Amino acid sequence: MRVAIIGGGFTGLTAAYELGKQGHDVTVFEKEKEIGGLAVGFRQKGWDWHLEKAYHHLFTNDISVLRLLRDLGLEDKLIIKRPITAILMPKIQNREKGKNSSASELNQIFQLDSPKHLLTFPYLSPVDKVRTAILFTFLKLNPFWQPLENVTAEPFFKTIGGSTSWRILWEPLMAGKFGELAPTIAASWLAARIKKRTPRLCSIEGGFQTLVTALAGAIKKNHGKILINTSVTSVPLDKFDKFLITVPTPIAARLVKFPTSYIQPLLKIPHLHAQTLILETTKPILKDVYWLNIADRSFPFLAVVAHTNFMDKKHYGSRHLTYFGNYLPQDHPYLSMTKPQILKIFLPFIKRLIRNSSIVIHNSYLFSAPFAQPVHQRHYSKIAPTIQTPIPHLYLANLDSIYPWDRGTNYAVELGQRAAREIQKRTLYGR
Ligand SMILES: Cc1cc2nc3c(=O)[nH]c(=O)nc-3n(C[C@H](O)[C@H](O)[C@H](O)COP(=O)(O)OP(=O)(O)OC[C@H]3O[C@@H](n4cnc5c(N)ncnc54)[C@H](O)[C@@H]3O)c2cc1C
Known part of the structure; x- marks a missing residue:
């Protein structure tokens, strides 16, 4: 045939x-x-x-x-490691907590990839932490995804995990990824993401x-x-x-x-289109974190993925490689911008990640993929x-x-x- x-x-x-x-x-x-x-x-x-x-x-x-x-x-050829996943919290949260810090210090990064880190995460009350833990346990153990397809993520996550946990942990990420479509996402999609995730990750x-x-x-x-x-x-x-x-x-x-x-x-x-900007730098942009979710929606990107905090930089001419990722609707202006235009928008925010220390970019790459994420x-x-x-x-x-x-x-x-x-x-x- x-x-x-x-x-x-x-x-x-x-x-x-x-x-x-x-x-x-x-x-x-x-x-x-x-x-x-x-x-x-x-x-x-x-x-x-x-x-x-x-x-x-x-x-x-x-x-x-x-x-x-x-x-x-x-x-x-399979490589298995346990790289760090973390979240960048918005400035406003720090102000709410009455911290008196300079602008560059306001965004803080918290490791958030284990029960221990949830326990020490300062933005949730003990009750919110217990509810979030119950939500995670339920999603990890629940084999029945079909009923979750009938409801959107927000009411379902709020009912079990609580409103604060939704607002702090999930809402900014869902808004960052899906924009105005975020409120329409089925609970089954977010539940499956959480169920599937393993702390150890593999590469080749x-x-x-x-x-x-x-x-x-x-x-x-x-x-x-x-x-x-x-x-x-x-x-x-x-x-x-x-x-x-x-x-x-x-x-x-x-x-x-x-x-x-x-x-x-x-x-x-x-469908959303995917766009990645990759920077090749002498110094690392993130110290030890591999995957950084950006919960501060004033940032122009959704996630920072420090590839060389996962795979050894020796394979890439000893340079540090960091992705800045976005999912965008088809008519989003970023999709028709040149790399220098995107860099100009992203750089002030990248500098906030490195606390305004100097950055030497040896190379940068910009890629877009159409219809890369069905909603x-x-x-x-x-x-x-x-x-x-x-x-x-x-x-x-x-x-x-x-x-x-x-x-x-x-x-x-x-x-x-x-x-x-x-x-x-x-x-x-x-x-
Ligand atoms: C930002 C991002 C991050 C991701 N992260 C991960 C991850 O960490 N782990 C993971 O496992 N997966 C990840 N994925 C998803 C993964 O890459 C895809 O699920 C998978 O590669 C899809 O394969 P596919 O063959 O179904 O589709 P595609 O890879 O889209 O293949 C379709 C092919 O068709 C070709 N094509 C299009 N039009 C034509 C035409 N007219 N004629 C001939 N050829 C055509 C395209 O060029 C393409 O090669 C990620 C995807 C994105 C966008």
């Missing part, structure tokens, strides 16, 4: 790998000059590892991707590109083809036996004329796309297919495997 796969991200590559193993003739079409999709990496002179354009790590319970690593003989020696390269090698070994720099503009339905589209739904809708009754509900799923509103599972489409022999498997979990490479691998099984099954039983 000849199968065309559109999109060389983790979903498309995994499906190609699985179908190739079954002896099918697969061709992957990728519009970019490199495969890897949202997890793609790049390498600079003097670096011996790739760096993902958007910060990436795995959780220790990301079973599908960890199994794939093993399947490809890469288990010894050489970067995620090591896995991408191994997958590509295995596809080619099974006689599959990967065509890079090949943007598909319409699906040539007569040239292959089956088609798997893995690009985001709004892009898929431009490639195929789907029946309106099928595609219209899917196009109602809102899970209430009853998402009722509208999420299924792999089979109304068009015979045409299948769709992309970020939108994943719920209640937030999309990730683990789910892309799982989805690629499911799509391969579905295509295979339909071949065996007709249709």
Whole structure:
């Protein structure tokens, strides 16, 4: 069977790998000059590892991707560490607490990634801490996510964790990520994020590109083809036996004329674009924190991810690498700005993180990815796309297919495997 796969991200590559193993003739079409999709990496002179354009790590319970690593003989490339996650609190909170500090000292960073740190977090009362702990325990143990899809996050989190904990811990992050859509996010999405998170995080020696390269090698070994720099503009339905589209739904809708009754509900799923600014510096921007959530909404970015507080800087020419990340609506001005324009906006805030000490930037990089985050509103599972489409022999498997979990490479691998099984099954039983 000849199968065309559109999109060389983790979903498309995994499906190609699985179908190739079954002896099918697969061709992957990728519009970019490199495969890897949202997890793609790049390498600079003097670096011996790739760096993902958007910060990436795995959780220790990301079973599908960890199994794939093993399947490809890469288990010894897995790195497991316990880096620090922290939160940057807004200035106003310090003033409320009556602290008399200078402007540069007002934003404080608190490690917040264990019960011990919740206990010592100064912005919650003992009652709020107990309620927050109950909320966490409930979310970690609760196996039933479906009822949480019927309510939005705010009322649910407030009912169990309390209003203060919502206002201090969650509201700024939800507003930072989803903007005006924040009040519409289903409780199941935030609950799944918390349930899934593990304190220990994993990465891959050489970067995620090591896995991408191994997958590509295995596809080619099974006689599959990967065509890079090949943007598909319409699906040539007569040239292959089956088609798997893995690009985001709004892009898929431009490639195929789907029946309106099928595609219209899917196009109602809102998406955000992702943007990362990466700074390569001599001194670290964050002292020891890997992941910093920004709860001060006056900052122009949502998260700071100090990659070299997780992976050793020796792999990157001994420079410190720090991401500044944002999720943005399609019409956000940042998406049409140049890197110097973004830097000009971000730098005063970055200086606040380093307490105004000097900063030497050796290099900086700006990346944007369209439709990188589907927005899970209430009853998402009722509208999420299924792999089979109304068009015979045409299948769709992309970020939108994943719920209640937030999309990730683990789910892309799982989805690629499911799509391969579905295509295979339909071949065996007709249709
Ligand atoms: C900021 C950010 C941080 C993330 N952090 C993590 C993390 O820490 N851990 C984790 O596991 N996951 C993370 N993810 C998610 C992870 O990267 C994705 O879930 C996963 O890579 C999705 O793979 P995919 O194949 O489904 O989609 P994509 O990677 O989007 O692949 C689709 C591919 O289709 C190609 N394409 C588009 N249009 C066409 C066309 N017309 N013709 C041909 N090709 C086309 C694209 O170039 C792309 O390569 C993060 C994502 C972002 C944006």
